[in-house]
Amino acid sequence: MITRVADQMKFNLLNNSISNIQNENNELMVKLSTQKKVNEPSDDPIGMGKILDYRSAKAQISNYQKNVDSSKSWLSTTESNLTSVNDILTQVKETVMSQSSATANASTRQIAADSLQPLIDQVLSLANAKFGNSYIFSGTKTETEPFSATAQAARIDAPVKASGDAFDGGVTSGGAYIGTANKTYVVKIITGGALAASTYQISTDGGKTFGATQSDLSAPVTIGDGIQLTFAAGTTDFAANDVVYVHAYAAGYYNGNGEALASEVGKDVTINYSTTGEAAFTSQGQGTVDIFQTLNDLKNALQNNDATGIANQLDPLNKALDQITRYIAQCGTRTNSLDTASSALTDMDIRLTGLTSNIEDADMAQLITEYQNKQLALQASYQMASNLTSNSILNFIR
Amino acid sequence: MGDIGRILNTARDAILANLTAMNVTGSNIANVNTPGYSRLRPDFGSIGVFNAASDQQQVGVKITSIERLYDRYLDQQVVQQEQYGAYSQSQLDVLNNVQTVFNESTGGGINDLLSQFWGAWSQLSANPSGITERDSLVSISQSLASMINQKANELINIQNDTNNEISSDVTKLNTDLAQLADYNDKIAQIQNGGGTAADLCDKRTELLKNISQIADVNYYEEKDGSVNVYISNGRSLVEGSNVWNLNVKANPNNSNYYDIVFADSPNQVINGDLKGGQLAGLIDVRDNKVAGYLNDLDSMASTIITKVNALNSSGYDLNGNVGGNFFSTTSTLAKDMQVDPSIVADVRKIAAGTTVNGDGDNASSIAALQNDASLMGSGMTIDNFYESLISRVGQDVVNAQNSLDHQTSVMNQLENQRDAVSGVSLDEEMLNLIKYQAAYNAAGRLVATVNTMMGTLINLGIETPITT
Numbered sequence: 001m002i003t004r005v006a007d008q009m010k011f012n013l014l015n016n017s018i019s020n021i022q023n024e025n026n027e028l029m030v031k032l033s034t035q036k037k038v039n040e041p042s043d044d045p046i047g048m049g050k051i052l053d054y055r056s057a058k059a060q061i062s063n064y065q066k067n068v069d070s071s072k073s074w075l076s077t078t079e080s081n082l083t084s085v086n087d088i089l090t091q092v093k094e095t096v097m098s099q100s101s102a103t104a105n106a107s108t109r110q111i112a113a114d115s116l117q118p119l120i121d122q123v124l125s126l127a128n129a130k131f132g133n134s135y136i137f138s139g140t141k142t143e144t145e146p147f148s149a150t151a152q153a154a155r156i157d158a159p160v161k162a163s164g165d166a167f168d169g170g171v172t173s174g175g176a177y178i179g180t181a182n183k184t185y186v187v188k189i190i191t192g193g194a195l196a197a198s199t200y201q202i203s204t205d206g207g208k209t210f211g212a213t214q215s216d217l218s219a220p221v222t223i224g225d226g227i228q229l230t231f232a233a234g235t236t237d238f239a240a241n242d243v244v245y246v247h248a249y250a251a252g253y254y255n256g257n258g259e260a261l262a263s264e265v266g267k268d269v270t271i272n273y274s275t276t277g278e279a280a281f282t283s284q285g286q287g288t289v290d291i292f293q294t295l296n297d298l299k300n301a302l303q304n305n306d307a308t309g310i311a312n313q314l315d316p317l318n319k320a321l322d323q324i325t326r327y328i329a330q331c332g333t334r335t336n337s338l339d340t341a342s343s344a345l346t347d348m349d350i351r352l353t354g355l356t357s358n359i360e361d362a363d364m365a366q367l368i369t370e371y372q373n374k375q376l377a378l379q380a381s382y383q384m385a386s387n388l389t390s391n392s393i394l395n396f397i398r
Numbered sequence: 399m400g401d402i403g404r405i406l407n408t409a410r411d412a413i414l415a416n417l418t419a420m421n422v423t424g425s426n427i428a429n430v431n432t433p434g435y436s437r438l439r440p441d442f443g444s445i446g447v448f449n450a451a452s453d454q455q456q457v458g459v460k461i462t463s464i465e466r467l468y469d470r471y472l473d474q475q476v477v478q479q480e481q482y483g484a485y486s487q488s489q490l491d492v493l494n495n496v497q498t499v500f501n502e503s504t505g506g507g508i509n510d511l512l513s514q515f516w517g518a519w520s521q522l523s524a525n526p527s528g529i530t531e532r533d534s535l536v537s538i539s540q541s542l543a544s545m546i547n548q549k550a551n552e553l554i555n556i557q558n559d560t561n562n563e564i565s566s567d568v569t570k571l572n573t574d575l576a577q578l579a580d581y582n583d584k585i586a587q588i589q590n591g592g593g594t595a596a597d598l599c600d601k602r603t604e605l606l607k608n609i610s611q612i613a614d615v616n617y618y619e620e621k622d623g624s625v626n627v628y629i630s631n632g633r634s635l636v637e638g639s640n641v642w643n644l645n646v647k648a649n650p651n652n653s654n655y656y657d658i659v660f661a662d663s664p665n666q667v668i669n670g671d672l673k674g675g676q677l678a679g680l681i682d683v684r685d686n687k688v689a690g691y692l693n694d695l696d697s698m699a700s701t702i703i704t705k706v707n708a709l710n711s712s713g714y715d716l717n718g719n720v721g722g723n724f725f726s727t728t729s730t731l732a733k734d735m736q737v738d739p740s741i742v743a744d745v746r747k748i749a750a751g752t753t754v755n756g757d758g759d760n761a762s763s764i765a766a767l768q769n770d771a772s773l774m775g776s777g778m779t780i781d782n783f784y785e786s787l788i789s790r791v792g793q794d795v796v797n798a799q800n801s802l803d804h805q806t807s808v809m810n811q812l813e814n815q816r817d818a819v820s821g822v823s824l825d826e827e828m829l830n831l832i833k834y835q836a837a838y839n840a841a842g843r844l845v846a847t848v849n850t851m852m853g854t855l856i857n858l859g860i861e862t863p864i865t866t
Contacts, residue, residue, distance in 0.1 A: 040792065041503075243719060267769055392825070
């Protein structure tokens with residue numbers, strides 16, 4: 001308790017009081033102009049942490065949304081192409097039905113064969129369709145055209161050395177591929193050195209997983225399914241992580257592979273969005289009937305006036321229609337999943353915006369009321385200050 | 399004339415005493431706004447005692463002493479309090495700077511760039527052969543790395559500035575200590591000579607406040623009036639007119655930042671003995687707080703670099719090669735983080751695929767690092783770690799501000815109490831003035847009366863009166 005008041009005390013008190021009010025005023029001004037309660041971490045440390053968290057969650061959601069949208073576009077193109085193929089195959093089935101009966105003869109069958117070719121070409125072009133710069137039906141080899149016009153025998157491509165390899169010698173492939181689906185084989189050098197001294201591992205799934213380490217590349221190496229690689233030494237030896245890969249194709253029309261493309265549409269939620277040509281159009285891998293083989297067989301039978309041959313194509317055609325229909329349905333299901341994911345993302349985005357706003361945004365009405373209170377307090381302090389010296393004993397002493 | 403002469407003497411003493419008293423009042427009035435001034439009070443003392451038997455005593459008044467009114471204990475409390483406020487103030491100033499460095503509230507800071515970084519990997523995984531996505535990823539990675547560099551360097555700058563401030567504070571302290579010793583000397587001399595060195599004592603107390611702001615010191619007053627100042631480990635800074643200076647010494651184990659030592663024993667570091675005042679505050683903020691933030695940035699940068707590099711090196715790039723480092727590994731410190739130049743030169747080398755056929759699964763795995771809660775310990779993802787760093791900075795600022803507010807409020811109270819004892823009240827001085835003036839007038843009237851009476855005496859039995 002102060003029992004005696006000195007002059008400096010009075011001035012100090014007013015000084016501190018005015019300066020405090022000015023400080024608070026200033027903070028209010030900042031909040032009023034940014035319309036945010038939290039302008040610096042110190043305004044609300046925990047709240048600031050949450051705001052940053054919500055912001056990064058929202059950025060993630062926006063990303064997922066982009067993925068959902070582009071996947072849906074891809075699926076829509078796939079579905080429409082498959083639907084067109086379905087329509088064509090239905091038409092072909094009618095030809096089979098009519099041309100396998102006794103009412104058909106060599107000339108009707110020839111006409112049918114001639115009108116079949118454009119349909120086959122149409123199916124080929126639908127199967128080789130692109131979305132942007134990527135082929136839809138090649139699996140992950142989106143830069144390779146999936147289907148050839150004529151059937152190819154099983155073959156092994158020339159091996160490719162990755163462009164960063166230290167090894168500059170030659171490598172050739174040999175042998176006959178006995179695999180039932182298209183695959184990519186990878187040979188990765190573990191410890192480098194001369195041909196005989198290097199150790200390597202083989203992958204049969206394009207480089208994802210590798211087998212045990214083996215050594216000695218001086219003799220031809222069997223890397224699986226009848227494929228042989230022969231290395232010839234160059235001027236530079238192998239280095240670790242040198243990679244040589246070779247594509248091997250089963251007999252048929254298909255040049256892509258059987259791996260689907262996937263995209264992230266939520267946290268730890270990945271959706272495969274591509275349908276491989278292998279599954280939809282061939283009998284390799286997951287597919288059950290080679291559609292192009294069936295169509296070409298049919299054309300041959302028609303040209304040869306082979307009624308039994310024509311009738312034999314009915315069963316494969318039915319299976320083909322089932323196969324195509326199955327993947328059309330799958331596109332529909334996937335699109336539905338994506339729609340669900342998309343609406344969940346939108347909901348979360350709205351919620352996050354609300355949560356962020358709760359912590360961050362200022363209540364303007366409250367701020368303005370506070371501001372006016374401060375103004376009053378300031379006015380009162382100024383008033384006191386001006387009265388400070390007007391009341392003094394000096395007024396009364398003459 | 400004995401008795402009448404004595405009355406004149408009495409009147410003279412009264413006039414002189416009251417004149418002195420008015421002088422003292424004048425000094426108080428003049429110094430009403432001088433900080434640290436303790437008001438002076440003239441003590442009147444009566445001379446002589448009337449003896450009823452013989453009327454031979456000279457009575458009167460004299461100023462026995464001019465007392466400086468101060469409360470020794472309050473003064474000490476005020477000096478002590480200075481160190482707490484100064485500690486918090488020095489921390490608050492630096493921490494406000496740190497807060498400005500991070501500047502996350504307007505967006506566009508590390509938090510946003512991190513989101514864009516992970517998003518770019520995700521976009522790449524959806525279109526692994528896209529050169530646009532690769533260019534975009536490299537560009538964002540470079541922005542992220544460069545912003546992390548910038549923040550780390552700014553933190554280091556703040557540490558350097560704090561370091562320099564510590565050095566200049568020590569210099570200032572030494573100057574003040576020298577001045578204090580000088581005051582001690584002068585005050586001791588005056589007091590030995592029997593006087594009171596009131597104004598020097600006031601100035602010395604102000605100086606002690608300044609010293610206490612810099613380093614937490616204790617002091618006590620010797621009998622001869624000089625003040626001995628020492629720090630908490632008992633070593634003296636000032637004893638009488640002897641001074642032991644402090645010095646700064648670069649510490650090679652701490653990036654050559656300064657430690658505080660005594661000038662005459664440079665191998666004994668006294669950082670730990672300073673617990674209050676600016677020096678302690680600055681040392682704590684430099685070596686603990688800002689160093690801690692920098693460590694966290696380094697830790698975050700190093701985790702991003704190692705994890706992304708590890709995944710990139712286990713995938714295949716667009717050329718079919720096994721991937722290499724995405725970030726340069728020459729240094730994993732936050733201030734050195736940068737995208738590997740070979741990636742910048744050829745974006746095809748970003749290893750987005752897990753097979754040689756150009757799929758995007760590896761890029762997907764890298765994007766998924768954003769959600770990996772095992773990376774930073776205590777179940778925090780990289781994003782969470784950064785968020786909690788920002789939170790911590792904010793909390794430290796709030797703590798320093800609260801502490802400062804509290805200390806300021808205590809200081810204000812103590813100052814008020816001190817002013818209650820030692821401060822000048824103009825009202826009081828005015829009343830004193832009236833008092834002394836009245837006494838002066840009365841004494842003057844006494845002289846005039848005695849003068850007339852002397853005239854009467856002189857003119858006793860004279861035909862022509864002499865007028866006085």
